[in-house]
Amino acid sequence: MRALAAAAIGLAAALALVLTLTAVGPPEGVTSPEPLLSSVPAHP
Amino acid sequence: MRRRASLVLLALAVFCTALSPLLRWYAFPQLAKVPAGQYQTAVLEAKDATLIDYATLQPRQVPKVTTVQTLKGNVEQARKVKDATGRDVVVWDTLSYVAGPDGAMVSQIPERYVFDAHTQQPVHAGGEHVDGTPVRRDGIQYKWPFLVEKRDYRYFDPMTRTSAPIHYRGTRTFHGLKVYYFEQTIPWTKVPLPRQLPLGITPDAVRQLGLERWYATRRMFWVDPTTGAPVNGEEIHREEMRWTGHPEKKPIPAFSGHVKMRPDYVDSTVALVASQRRLVLLLTSYLPWGFLTLGGCLLALSLLLEARDRRAPAAHVAHDGGKPERPTPSAGSLSRGGSP
Structure with a gap:
């Protein structure tokens, strides 16, 4: 019984971690202030 | 004490093993x-x-x-x-x-x-x-x-x-x-x-x-x-x-x-893609396989501890003929450091 409870705790923790990670997601970022280039850049 | 440790290891083993497919097939497509x-x-x-x-x-x-x-x-x-x-x-x-x-x-x-x-x-x-x-x-x-x-x-x-x-x-x-x-x-x-x-x-x-x-x-x-x-x-x-x-x-x-x-752009693109590639592989391969292996090891360790915990009282019972341990006067004097 105690083994089942321990397994359930492990599973719940894994689910909680993954759900939190996906809910937060990667940062959205901002639009770059750099222009669309109309000249040939010297380097990348 | 050993019993508690094996339960903690079991919980960690399930945590790691469950994370493996969850990261690959649930988190990766969303992240x-x-x-x-x-x-x-x-x-x-x-x-x-x-x-x-x-x-x-x-x-x-x-x-x-x-x-x-x-x-x-x-x-x-x-x-x-x-x-x-x-x-x-x-x-x-x-x-x-x-x-x-x-x-x-x-x-x-x-x-x-x-x-x-x-x-x-x-x-x-x-x-x-x-x-x-x-x-x-x-x-x-x-x-x-x-x-x-x-x-x-x-x-x-x-x-x-x-x-x-x-x-x-x-x-x-x-x-x-x-x-x-x-x-x-x-x-x-x-x-x-x-x-x-x-x-x-x-x-x-x-x-x-x-x-x-x-x-x-x-x-x-x-x-x-x-x-x-x-x-x-x-x-x-x-x-x-x-x-x-x-x-x-x-x-x-x-x-x-x-x-x-242009060759310099090829180099910079290859470098950028190689770094992004590592991030994707982290979620599709490195972490899922790593957690699966760790989960297996933790499960084995947990079972080992559990088996030892069960074997220890059984061995003790077999040694003294299955009778409960009872203190004797001589044992008491020995424990106190006395000599004949």
């Missing part, structure tokens, strides 16, 4: 997406190319024609489309600027490309265009989806403004990376003239001369199969000005050249 605010440039060159001189309407050989391609993620617009459609999208505003050998503009074509951040499929939310003309894309453009398959895809051609298959032609090694090689051939097709032409010439003026623009190309991409990002691109590109209604008149070559990515 892997093209960043909305990406900004990227690429410079491509065609050496010893043929280019039309619009002043004389004659072709001339030039040492170099350069194409500067900029992709800029429009985060505000992506947020608006997400609010309207409920989908995670990326809006790329792009500009393909073509410069002659002297750096002067030959043509420039802006585009807006709206696509699903996870699958790279186009999202038709309005605003998509090529050179100001609304388009409805079908298939991919610029980037393949994550975890590229060895199959043909549909690829949008901005010149004809239609999609056509791009064929998987095999696996190659490029700058130390294993990549998939794709090829698309567009046969001679009549295409619109760019709105921005050199010397202030307008598309209408060219049409009034009785000319129309035709184009054919063979497009090649070397694509990293993990991120879906091309690490190199080449095009054998030809353009002609043909006389409308006069197929017997000789066409004027407008452009002919083998367009290749």
Whole structure:
């Protein structure tokens, strides 16, 4: 019984971690202030 | 105490083992997406190319024609489309600027490309265009989806403004990376003239001369199969000005050249893709396999502790004949350090 409870705790923790990670997601970022280039850049 | 440790190890084993498939098949599809605010440039060159001189309407050989391609993620617009459609999208505003050998503009074509951040499929939310003309894309453009398959895809051609298959032609090694090689051939097709032409010439003026623009190309991409990002691109590109209604008149070559990515841009693209590749592999391979292995080890350790815990009292019971331990006077004196 105690083994089942321990397994359930492990599973719940894994689910909680993954759900939190996906809910937060990667940062959205901002639009770059750099222009669309109309000249040939010297380097990348 | 040992019993408690084995239960803790069991919980950790289940945690790690469960994380493995959850990361690969639940977290990865949701977390892997093209960043909305990406900004990227690429410079491509065609050496010893043929280019039309619009002043004389004659072709001339030039040492170099350069194409500067900029992709800029429009985060505000992506947020608006997400609010309207409920989908995670990326809006790329792009500009393909073509410069002659002297750096002067030959043509420039802006585009807006709206696509699903996870699958790279186009999202038709309005605003998509090529050179100001609304388009409805079908298939991919610029980037393949994550975890590229060895199959043909549909690829949008901005010149004809239609999609056509791009064929998987095999696996190659490029700058130390294993990549998939794709090829698309567009046969001679009549295409619109760019709105921005050199010397202030307008598309209408060219049409009034009785000319129309035709184009054919063979497009090649070397694509990293993990991120879906091309690490190199080449095009054998030809353009002609043909006389409308006069197929017997000789066409004027407008452009002919083998367009290749400039070597410094190849290097920077390979470095960028290699770093992004590690992030994708972390979620699809390193972490799932790592957690699975760790989970197995922890489970084995937990079972070992549990088995020892069960064996210890049993061995003790077998040694004293199964009778409960009872203190004796002699044992008591020995324990106190007495001697006979």
